[in-house]
Amino acid sequence: MSQTDVDWSAVIRDPRFQALHRRKQKLLFGLMAFSVVYYFLLPVGAAYYQSLFAIKVWGVVNVGLLFALSEFVVAWGIAYYYARHAGAQLDRMAAEISADFLGRRKAPAQGVAP
Amino acid sequence: MNPVLKRWLPWLLAGCLPLVCGPAMAAEGSAHYRWVTFSVFGAVIALTMYVTWLASKRVRSASDFYTAGGGVTGLQNGWAIAGDYLSAASFLGIAGLISLYGYDGFMYSVGWLVAYITVLLVIAEPCRNVGRYTLSDILAYRNDPKKSRIVGAISVITVSTFYLTAQMVGGGVLVKTLIGIDYETSVVAVGVLMLAYVLFGGMVATTWVQIIKAVLLVIASLVIVMLVWVPYGFSLPGFLQDVVGDPKVQARVATLLGDKATQMSAAELGQRFLEPGLYFKAPIDQISLGMALVFGTAGLPHILMRFFTVPTAL
Numbered sequence: 001m002s003q004t005d006v007d008w009s010a011v012i013r014d015p016r017f018q019a020l021h022r023r024k025q026k027l028l029f030g031l032m033a034f035s036v037v038y039y040f041l042l043p044v045g046a047a048y049y050q051s052l053f054a055i056k057v058w059g060v061v062n063v064g065l066l067f068a069l070s071e072f073v074v075a076w077g078i079a080y081y082y083a084r085h086a087g088a089q090l091d092r093m094a095a096e097i098s099a100d101f102l103g104r105r106k107a108p109a110q111g112v113a114p
Numbered sequence: 115m116n117p118v119l120k121r122w123l124p125w126l127l128a129g130c131l132p133l134v135c136g137p138a139m140a141a142e143g144s145a146h147y148r149w150v151t152f153s154v155f156g157a158v159i160a161l162t163m164y165v166t167w168l169a170s171k172r173v174r175s176a177s178d179f180y181t182a183g184g185g186v187t188g189l190q191n192g193w194a195i196a197g198d199y200l201s202a203a204s205f206l207g208i209a210g211l212i213s214l215y216g217y218d219g220f221m222y223s224v225g226w227l228v229a230y231i232t233v234l235l236v237i238a239e240p241c242r243n244v245g246r247y248t249l250s251d252i253l254a255y256r257n258d259p260k261k262s263r264i265v266g267a268i269s270v271i272t273v274s275t276f277y278l279t280a281q282m283v284g285g286g287v288l289v290k291t292l293i294g295i296d297y298e299t300s301v302v303a304v305g306v307l308m309l310a311y312v313l314f315g316g317m318v319a320t321t322w323v324q325i326i327k328a329v330l331l332v333i334a335s336l337v338i339v340m341l342v343w344v345p346y347g348f349s350l351p352g353f354l355q356d357v358v359g360d361p362k363v364q365a366r367v368a369t370l371l372g373d374k375a376t377q378m379s380a381a382e383l384g385q386r387f388l389e390p391g392l393y394f395k396a397p398i399d400q401i402s403l404g405m406a407l408v409f410g411t412a413g414l415p416h417i418l419m420r421f422f423t424v425p426t427a428l
């Protein structure tokens with residue numbers, strides 16, 4: 001079935017689609033807001049709170065360095081959370097809806113050989 | 115939008131050289147070991163050209179050429195995106211910035227990393243769902259197709275001209291240093307190689323070249339980190355203590371600070387290297403850089419193009 005044969009307004013009216021859309025917006029907006037706020041604490045701190053960043057906590061390692069390193073942990077954490085959450089719930093909801101409206105989904109790709 | 119932006123070559127070389135002849139070159143100067151450099155260079159070109167040749171036999175349609183027929187798996191594309199990210203700027207530029215400006219240089223690597231999150235959350239899926247071959251497809255989807263394509267083309271050419279100039283100069287200088295050919299020749303050689311990969315192999319070859327590059331660079335980075343860190347027993351404070359105590363680092367900080375450095379002790383100067391503000395003197399500079407890194411990197415055309423190559427957004 002090609003994409004033009006689908007009754008898209010029926011898809012939009014489907015309560016399952018609306019629930020999926022709401023949950024996805026909430027997840028994406030929440031994670032994005034958190035990561036932007038957490039990231040911008042770093043340049044703001046480096047610009048206006050230099051004496052705080054300069055406090056030595058572990059040998060010569062100071063607060064600023066540890067905070068910058070924590071950005072890596074947080075970024076990996078967000079990616080992991082998103083991958084798990086989207087993989088476990090959102091993708092399943094989307095697959096159910098598209099199975100009803102589009103027929104069977106195409107089999108996943110096997111990858112390209114060079 | 116053009117995959118010509120895949121300026122992989124010099125950074126690939128930068129990645130594998132330390133593995134093979136880095137220590138030797140440091141001890142002896144490059145001329146004596148030029149044959150090693152040359153064989154690594156030749157081997158890498160031969161390998162990637164072979165991949166390109168294999169790929170070119172598979173390219174039969176526009177979709178094959180631009181998006182590898184949408185047949186790249188998530189894992190393959192992930193490595194290829196990593197290859198795109200590990201460019202001149204990230205692999206050599208950040209190392210250079212940290213050695214020159216300490217903490218402020220480190221800010222760059224954090225910003226680029228966080229840009230990945232922007233890409234993951236708000237760019238990747240809509241991009242894949244709407245785009246067909248190029249970035250302009252996304253703009254044309256809801257706007258006047260002709261006008262948005264013209265605007266897209268102009269902005270891509272403008273950005274690429276400046277972006278590519280820096281990359282080509284960097285590539286040319288590196289190849290000149292490593293192999294010892296003229297600067298003009300090496301710039302042209304780098305350009306010809308890039309065009310060959312893209313024109314003959316399309317997105318399939320570009321994807322595989324990026325995967326090869328990413329794997330080599332990641333391995334090279336890990337080896338370098340191990341070699342540098344082993345003498346300190348993998349202790350972070352121990353390693354940084356040596357950085358802070360280094361007279362050359364202290365002299366560099368004194369130069370950067372100018373008059374303010376006169377009342378500071380050598381230990382204070384060294385410690386200053388690990389604190390922000392050596393490069394960005396005005397506070398607003400830090401914030402401006404942060405915005406450019408997070409939102410600018412998420413819009414890199416060669417990253418966005420990668421999302422057209424996977425079969426689903428799931």
